[in-house]
Every structure is written in C-alpha cells, then in structure tokens.
Amino acid sequence: MNLIDILEETYSALSANKVRTGLTMLGIVIGISSVIAMISIGQGAKMSIQSSIESLGSNLLTIMPGIVQPGRGIVSAGRGSAQTLKNEDVSIVKNIDGVAAVSAELSRRFQVTASTGNNTNTTVNGVTPDFITVRNISMSNGSFFSDVDNRGYSRHAILGATVATDLFGEEDPIGKNIRIGGANFMVTGVFLKKGGMGFSGPDDMVTVTLPTMQKILTSSDYVSTILVSVADKNQMSDIKNLITDELTVSHRVSEPDFSIISQEDILGTLSTVVNTFTMFLASIAGISLLVGGIGIMNMMLTTVTERTREIGLRKAIGAKRRDISLQFLAEAVVITFVGGAIGIALGWLIAYLVTLTGLVQTSVTLWSVLLAFGVAAFIGIVFGYYPAKSAAALNPIEALRYE
Amino acid sequence: MIEVQNISKTYVNGDITFEALRGVTFTIEDGEFVAIMGPSGSGKSTLMHILGALDSPSNGTYLLNGKDISFMTEDELADIRREKIGFVFQAFNLLPRTTVLRNVMLPLVYDGVPHETREKRAKKALKDAGMDETHFNHKSNQLSGGQIQRVAIARALVNDPTIILADEPTGNLDSKTGDIVLGTFQKLNEDFGRTIILITHEHDVAEHAERIIHIKDGMILSDSKAHARRKIKR
Structure with missing residues (x-):
C-alpha cells in the first residue's frame, strides 16, 4: 500500500462524514491558531521593548551609585540617595x-x-x-x-x-x-x-x-x-x-559602592518577564490544543468501531496489521495537518487584526509556526496511535461478524 | 491443491472447552468445485476460517499448494490470504460509497500492484464474473443484490487466487438471483478452471457443486460426488 493509496483511502473516509471531520478539525484549528496568536503577541511585545531600549543608545553602560540588590531590580536602587x-x-x-x-x-x-x-x-x-x-x-x-x-x-x-x-x-x-x-x-x-x-x-x-x-x-x-x-x-x-x-x-x-548596568542587562530582565508571560499565554492555548487532540482520539475510536466490518474485510483480503494501522493513523494525521494549516492561517490573521487595533505590535515568527506544526503532527500521531493500533489488532473473523 | 490432514480445532473459554472440529481429513484438487455442507454448529464455519487462512487449527496440518500454513503468524497468514485466497461473503462486504471498480481493485492495493495494471485486472475480473461494463463506475449501494454479489466475486477473482471460498453466498439473495450467482461460480469453474469451495447449509445450493463434503459435529459425515447435480442454464 503506497502513499497515494493511503491518501486516497483517507480522503474518502474523511469526506464520508464531513460534519464530524470538520468539528474534530475545529478543535485543532482553535488550538493551533491561539498558540500562534499568543506567541505572536508575546514576540511583538518583546520586540517593541527591545527597539525602544535600543533607541536609547545601544552600546551603553550605566554607572549608578549604590549597589543594585539582585532581585530588587534596577528601579528601586538607591539612585539619588547614594x-x-x-x-x-x-x-x-x-x-x-x-x-x-x-x-x-x-x-x-x-x-x-x-x-x-x-x-x-x-x-x-x-x-x-x-x-x-x-x-x-x-x-x-x-x-x-x-x-x-x-x-x-x-x-x-x-x-x-x-x-x-x-x-x-x-x-x-x-x-x-x-x-x-x-x-x-x-x-x-x-x-x-x-x-x-x-x-x-x-x-x-x-x-x-x-x-x-x-x-x-x-x-x-x-x-x-x-x-x-x-x-x-x-x-x-x-x-x-x-x-x-x-x-x-x-x-x-x-x-x-556603585553598580554598572548594561542595556543588555535591562533587555535581558525585560525579555525574561515577557518570555514568561508569553509562555503562560501559550500554555493556556496549548491546553485547548490538547483538548483538540483528545477530540481526534475520540473521533478515531468511534470510526474504528463503526468500521469494524470494513476492517475485517480488509484483513480478509490480505491487509496486514501495518496496512490497517497506517490507514487510521493517516486519517488522524491528515486531520491535524489540515487543521494545523488552517489554524496557522487563522492565527496569523488574528495576529494581524491585533496589530491593526494598535494595542500591541505582533510578530509571527517562523519558529512559532514550526512549533505549532510540530505540535500538531505530534498530536496527530499520539492521539491517532491508540485507535489505529486497536483497529489493527482486531481479529478478522470477529470483525467480519460484528453487527 | 488443498491437503487437510486430521485437523481439529478446540475453543477454550474459561472452564468450558468446545471442539468445533475433531479430526477432518480431505484433499481438494485444483479445478474442483466442492460444497462443504452442514447444519449450523457443525463446524463448517470453523473449517472455512481455517481453509481461508483466517484462523489456525489446534492440531493437524493444512497444506496449501504443498506448503504447510497451519502455524503461521498473523501477518504471514495475511500474505497467504492476499495471494492465494479469494473470499465471497454472505453479507457481500463491499465498501459503501465506493465505486464497483475501486471495490474490486482493493486486494490489488494491498498487493502493491501498480495503478495501470490494477484497473485492467479489475475490469477483466468483473467481466469474468458476468458484470456489465455500464456498472463499473456505479457506487456499490446503487446495485441490486445479485450484482453486488457478482462484484464481490470479481473482487475474490482479481488476485488470481488458488481457491475461491464462498461462505453462504446466496444466503441473502432470493432464489432467482441466487441461481445467477451459483451459475457464475459454475461458469468460473468450467470455463476458467477455478477451484471453488462453497460453504452452505442448504442441500439445494450444495447440489450445484461437483462434490459435496457433508460435515456434522466437527466430523466428516460423507464425501462424495453430487448425486443430482444442478446445472444453471446459460
């Protein structure tokens, strides 16, 4: 069974129940698009902070009287008093x-x-x-x-x-x-x-x-x-x-009895804060991605049950376990890939709209797109694996008798 | 050629053991048309599963073309089914919403046959099974019962198998379309020399074969030529 055959089977299986496929895909679309949008907002915030600090003069060292206590930040230091x-x-x-x-x-x-x-x-x-x-x-x-x-x-x-x-x-x-x-x-x-x-x-x-x-x-x-x-x-x-x-x-x-702070230090501190914030937003978005993945698993398990006789027939005419599991895994992966692609486009659109409102300058980076796509592929494989495996493990005789 | 030697099959379910087959021996030569007949619970389904490489016997040996396939792994059995056996089921088991042609090509997909050859072979199998070319691109749910079963026969033929195993192929059909299907088997046997094993519980249906193996309680009751062979007029 080659790739084209698998994709043909996948297409006909997924298009057989368009509403269900669409709703399952929606879970992934929402998850991926929110991850992309959140990371882009965080990245945008970070870049605007960077550029405003660099506009103050990029290769600056600031010497201040007194000692900056680690953790107490640069603002509360004894500037003026020392x-x-x-x-x-x-x-x-x-x-x-x-x-x-x-x-x-x-x-x-x-x-x-x-x-x-x-x-x-x-x-x-x-x-x-x-x-x-x-x-x-x-x-x-x-x-x-x-x-x-x-x-x-x-x-x-x-x-x-x-x-x-x-x-x-x-x-x-x-x-x-x-x-x-x-x-x-x-x-x-x-x-x-x-x-x-x-x-x-x-x-x-x-x-x-x-x-x-x-x-x-x-x-x-x-x-x-x-x-x-x-x-x-x-x-x-x-x-x-x-x-x-x-x-x-x-x-x-x-x-x-003085402190020297470079622009890099300030940048580093602020970047850490913004990064933490971005990760926080992205992990909330990641939860919706996880829920989307569970939706896929749910759909795939239903599909396997519904198509038990079909699986029995395929096995009877000579499909190996690998053929069956690949077919069902492909369905899950295709759902996440298509959903992931739509989600990336939607996330990009959201980021663009946020920029238009003028609140935050957003920036969709290549790595966030790659990350989202990687996560989508990972989810497809992880959540598709169990249903595919259980489909492949069906006994052909019992599967053919299944009502 | 099929050589079955002293095959038995025991199912164990907790404390209860059930002997579905108790020492069955027979030989089927290439080109024979054999009916395996018996009431329900006689073990004929178990025998069909073993002959069709869907299941392995508990004891005894099963030689298919001289090769012992009694104790093969699941995937090795899948290879045997794909290359040597064609199934026709009572419930047809065509893929819904899929064209006739694609249904027949399905075994070739798993066999890795190239696309161009697939269609050629599927069309030939459909013609051999008596299907009209006008139906090739119909969806399987647009066909009548007799047509569906002939598509299923074509699917069983397409891999050029050693044996065609038909499990109650007329069970879901009225007697008229049932006759058409049985006529198709006779034609395939006589014109193309196909080995056909027909599993049925109906004596009338079994009479369409040349030879009838009567099975009961997991043992062979009789194995003889059909006394009053029925021929479907063409």
Missing part, C-alpha cells in the same frame, strides 16, 4: 581604552515655572557635553549647550518635548524664561520627541549643564548617573570589568 559617584570618576572612566564617550548626569525633581505662568513638576537633569551623543538625542529647535555654557555656570536650559508643551503650549519656548527652584533660566533649545520608554525618557525633562546643576540648583558635588558609550559593542563586558576595577581602586573600597 552619593558615591564624584566628578573625578567621570574623568577616570573617560580615560579607559575603548570608551567612546561619557555623559555624567545629576538629576532631581523640581517645580518648574514658565514665564507664561504654567508650571510642572519634572526632572531637572544636569548633563555634560557628551549627553546628546551618548543618549542618542537630537535637537528639534535651538541648539545644545555651547562650550561657554559648559565652562561657566550658565543659566541656559533645554526642554524635553513634553515639558515644552506643558509649559508653553503651542508657543515657541526659545528665548523665554523659566524658573527652576527659585533660579531663573533661559530656554535655548528643545529636544526632538523621542517617545518610547517611560523611565529616563528625555521627553519629560529639563536639561541644564552639570556645573550649574551641582553649584546653583543642588549645592552638591556628586553625580547620579554616568552613562558610558562603548566603542565596540563586543567589548561591553570587558569595559564593564575595567571600569569596575578602576573605580573600586579610586574609591578605596574593597567592594564596589
């Missing part, structure tokens, strides 16, 4: 080979009042000249701080896009005055809207020079963040170790 990063550290880091640019920042929240009378509570960030390079930010209006600004304690400020709208609405803020914590500043530029992530987003931020921030606004000599742009992306971990060693020595401590 004061272990000093201005000298910036030049130490700058002198390390392989470091392309260094941006030191000190940020604190202030009430900011505009000359229009609008006010907002926002982060004021004191930055060094490399800020826009390292953070990968461009100006939409005006210009970044000049050398003169950086040397002296200039009273110039650059607004993030959100802050500019909050304070000045549709007006052009360039040349206008704002008050930050009692000191007057003149707006000299506006950053291009960057969008993306909520944390450390430059849109909701007022930027001044670091000396101004330290001397005029906060009367302090420390920085809250040092961002390091690494020349070669592959050297990230080497540079990270170098910085750790040098700063530990210069701080005269045995254990680092």
Whole structure:
C-alpha cells in the first residue's frame, strides 16, 4: 500500500462524514491558531521593548551609585540617595581604552515655572557635553549647550518635548524664561520627541549643564548617573570589568559602592518577564490544543468501531496489521495537518487584526509556526496511535461478524 | 491443491472447552468445485476460517499448494490470504460509497500492484464474473443484490487466487438471483478452471457443486460426488 493509496483511502473516509471531520478539525484549528496568536503577541511585545531600549543608545553602560540588590531590580536602587559617584570618576572612566564617550548626569525633581505662568513638576537633569551623543538625542529647535555654557555656570536650559508643551503650549519656548527652584533660566533649545520608554525618557525633562546643576540648583558635588558609550559593542563586558576595577581602586573600597548596568542587562530582565508571560499565554492555548487532540482520539475510536466490518474485510483480503494501522493513523494525521494549516492561517490573521487595533505590535515568527506544526503532527500521531493500533489488532473473523 | 490432514480445532473459554472440529481429513484438487455442507454448529464455519487462512487449527496440518500454513503468524497468514485466497461473503462486504471498480481493485492495493495494471485486472475480473461494463463506475449501494454479489466475486477473482471460498453466498439473495450467482461460480469453474469451495447449509445450493463434503459435529459425515447435480442454464 503506497502513499497515494493511503491518501486516497483517507480522503474518502474523511469526506464520508464531513460534519464530524470538520468539528474534530475545529478543535485543532482553535488550538493551533491561539498558540500562534499568543506567541505572536508575546514576540511583538518583546520586540517593541527591545527597539525602544535600543533607541536609547545601544552600546551603553550605566554607572549608578549604590549597589543594585539582585532581585530588587534596577528601579528601586538607591539612585539619588547614594552619593558615591564624584566628578573625578567621570574623568577616570573617560580615560579607559575603548570608551567612546561619557555623559555624567545629576538629576532631581523640581517645580518648574514658565514665564507664561504654567508650571510642572519634572526632572531637572544636569548633563555634560557628551549627553546628546551618548543618549542618542537630537535637537528639534535651538541648539545644545555651547562650550561657554559648559565652562561657566550658565543659566541656559533645554526642554524635553513634553515639558515644552506643558509649559508653553503651542508657543515657541526659545528665548523665554523659566524658573527652576527659585533660579531663573533661559530656554535655548528643545529636544526632538523621542517617545518610547517611560523611565529616563528625555521627553519629560529639563536639561541644564552639570556645573550649574551641582553649584546653583543642588549645592552638591556628586553625580547620579554616568552613562558610558562603548566603542565596540563586543567589548561591553570587558569595559564593564575595567571600569569596575578602576573605580573600586579610586574609591578605596574593597567592594564596589556603585553598580554598572548594561542595556543588555535591562533587555535581558525585560525579555525574561515577557518570555514568561508569553509562555503562560501559550500554555493556556496549548491546553485547548490538547483538548483538540483528545477530540481526534475520540473521533478515531468511534470510526474504528463503526468500521469494524470494513476492517475485517480488509484483513480478509490480505491487509496486514501495518496496512490497517497506517490507514487510521493517516486519517488522524491528515486531520491535524489540515487543521494545523488552517489554524496557522487563522492565527496569523488574528495576529494581524491585533496589530491593526494598535494595542500591541505582533510578530509571527517562523519558529512559532514550526512549533505549532510540530505540535500538531505530534498530536496527530499520539492521539491517532491508540485507535489505529486497536483497529489493527482486531481479529478478522470477529470483525467480519460484528453487527 | 488443498491437503487437510486430521485437523481439529478446540475453543477454550474459561472452564468450558468446545471442539468445533475433531479430526477432518480431505484433499481438494485444483479445478474442483466442492460444497462443504452442514447444519449450523457443525463446524463448517470453523473449517472455512481455517481453509481461508483466517484462523489456525489446534492440531493437524493444512497444506496449501504443498506448503504447510497451519502455524503461521498473523501477518504471514495475511500474505497467504492476499495471494492465494479469494473470499465471497454472505453479507457481500463491499465498501459503501465506493465505486464497483475501486471495490474490486482493493486486494490489488494491498498487493502493491501498480495503478495501470490494477484497473485492467479489475475490469477483466468483473467481466469474468458476468458484470456489465455500464456498472463499473456505479457506487456499490446503487446495485441490486445479485450484482453486488457478482462484484464481490470479481473482487475474490482479481488476485488470481488458488481457491475461491464462498461462505453462504446466496444466503441473502432470493432464489432467482441466487441461481445467477451459483451459475457464475459454475461458469468460473468450467470455463476458467477455478477451484471453488462453497460453504452452505442448504442441500439445494450444495447440489450445484461437483462434490459435496457433508460435515456434522466437527466430523466428516460423507464425501462424495453430487448425486443430482444442478446445472444453471446459460
């Protein structure tokens, strides 16, 4: 019995009871399509998180004061409270080979009042000249701080896009005055809207020079963040170790009193969360796939009982056990394959529709399609095996007598 | 050629043992038309199952064309059935919703015969069994009882078997169509030299064969030429 014969038999058997075949197939279609849709939503979420983190600057190391406790995450760390990063550290880091640019920042929240009378509570960030390079930010209006600004304690400020709208609405803020914590500043530029992530987003931020921030606004000599742009992306971990060693020595401590986080670390943490979430969704979808598989087994067992006499006849005219079991296994596998193919198409459609709603960007990946198809084939074989085996094991004499 | 030597068959069901056959011996030459006749419970069905390689005897030997097939495995028996035996059943057992031609080709499918040859051989078998070409593509449920049984005969013929075993082939037919079927067997026997074994409980039907083996309580009662052989007029 060759493949074409088996497929012909399968086709005529499955088309003999179209409604039953269709309903059984529906179970697989629903299972596969939900697995595909769920994984695509998870993948899409992961990719959008990745791209927004990379838009912050891909080869960045973030040095923060204090120690990030493992498991407590990066957000709750003692940023702002610990004061272990000093201005000298910036030049130490700058002198390390392989470091392309260094941006030191000190940020604190202030009430900011505009000359229009609008006010907002926002982060004021004191930055060094490399800020826009390292953070990968461009100006939409005006210009970044000049050398003169950086040397002296200039009273110039650059607004993030959100802050500019909050304070000045549709007006052009360039040349206008704002008050930050009692000191007057003149707006000299506006950053291009960057969008993306909520944390450390430059849109909701007022930027001044670091000396101004330290001397005029906060009367302090420390920085809250040092961002390091690494020349070669592959050297990230080497540079990270170098910085750790040098700063530990210069701080005269045995254990680092600061933390270095790479974008990869952040990405890794978030990816783990999203992956867990995706797996959770996919396993719920997987349960419906399992139920679909049981539906196939149920149908195949009914079919074997109904066709007992036919099986008896086939055996009487010389079909071997293998011929019989292959025939019934083929029916189960064909149901799952056709159902799987329809399910993949439907899952793709669902993913596309979800993207259209604009809630989540979805992404159907090849591996999720292959996974779904593999699972479908596996289910067909596993749940078809027992009915096929029991069909093949029928005694021809008894099967022929079966009423 | 069939050589059956002292065959017995015992069924054991818990404490109860039932002897369906108790030492049966006979020989059937190629080209014979033999009826095995007996009332129900006589053991004729058990004998048919053993002759048809559907079952194995408990004791004794069964030589088919000189080959001992008494104690073969299930799959070896399937090979014997496919190559050497054609069955015709009382209940016809055609596949429903399937064309006449496909029904007849089914044994060839399991024999791995190529597609082109299958159709040629199936058509020849159908013609030998007296089927009209107009019915070849009809579904089996569109045929009359006599036609269905002739399709079943064609299916039994298509593998060019050593013996054709017909188990009460007229049991579900009225006497007129029954005669047509029996005439078909006679024609196959006389014109094509087919060996035919007819299992029946009706004396009238058995009389259509050349030789009648009468069986009762698992033993052969008589084995002789048909006394008043009935010939179906063609």
